[in-house]
Amino acid sequence: MEVAKRLEKFQKSRETINNLKDGIINLGRGFPNFDGPEFIKEAAIQAIRDGKNQYARGSGVPELNIAIADRFRKDTGLPIDPDNEVTVTNGCLEAFAATVLGLINPGDEVILFSPLYDSYEGNLAMAGAKIVSIPLQAPNFAIPIQKLKSIVSRSTRAIVINTPHNPTGKMFSLGELNAIASLCIENDVLVFADEVYHKLAFDVEHISIASLPGMFERTVTMNSLAKTFSLTGWKIGWAIAPSHLTWGLRQAHSFITFSNATPLQCAAAVALRAPESYYVELKRDYRAKRAILVEGLKAVGFKVFPPDGTFFVLADHTPFGLENDVAFCEYLLKEVGVLAIPCSVFCLNPEEGKNLVRFVFCKDDETLRVAVERMKEKLRK
Ligand SMILES: Cc1ncc(COP(=O)(O)O)c(C=O)c1O
Structure with missing residues (x-):
């Protein structure tokens, strides 16, 4: 019951997003308004036609596990065993849920950096974890290493990291990752690393913490x-x-989804064999979108914190004089017709996020430009 109450706040904000009126520009939720590549969609259609339509192996269709292992080796240099070290899940979100439910006991202490991707809190609440949160602050959202050192102890079970980071766009530096790694090794702590934006790293190289010495054996990379x-x-x-x-984590996975859509897994194996040029183009396109939104928001009058990675931008709304981030987003939605997300929903202590709002740039260039024009026209300082 207590957990259900804690999770209620997420359901409410998702309902608002799912019931948007026509004409509202959605720069709130993190999904593209353009489609995925044809060659992957064709592979899914082919898999369906080829009769790949029954339950898949619980840990994943073998060809996908192999493709994931190959991609991970290319990205990190780590050779991994596709059958015993890779588990296919219902998105990164289920990877996190299965990890937490499978590896955390009630009362275990888990460290999170706030702001954070909202489902972490929900999953950790379901597992009965004791959450300890460390705030990251604008402008650079650096990890307060001394504070982290004072908190990590033998009673810490895990640290959750997300790099590139939703919602700040921060990328964990090698220095920060090394500091986290040595604390984890010293205190026998696990790392749950959410790397769902790893190919959207614009200015800084993405580093998987699992690739640092002594870390693979204590890391789940999602x-x-x-x-x-x-x-x-x-x-x-x-x-x-x-x-x-x-x-x-497979013990939990086998009682959450057990297995996931077979033809889509076959197509995912094809996706992960995409040529390197695919990733180069993806980054080039997203760099251009980032420029449109970051420069546009600056021209509107926001103080902007340009992201090093992801497709999110945090902006300080206080020049517009509204009471807090929720009031600002309500105003933006009703009076301007643009949806953004109040940063306080990503913070364990809502006070921390009250000056910031999150915009996404995973939209076609024209939509981004129209949103900026609307804000220029209708937002008054
Ligand atoms: C940090 C982070 N992790 C995980 C997810 C969910 O990923 P998936 O759709 O693969 O479950 C998201 C989606 O927004 C995210 O931002």
């Missing part, structure tokens, strides 16, 4: 097809972890 291939509705994700951690 990812999915959603953002890299503009296929958020497919919900094909995965968790990569050493076999002793994989065993735990």
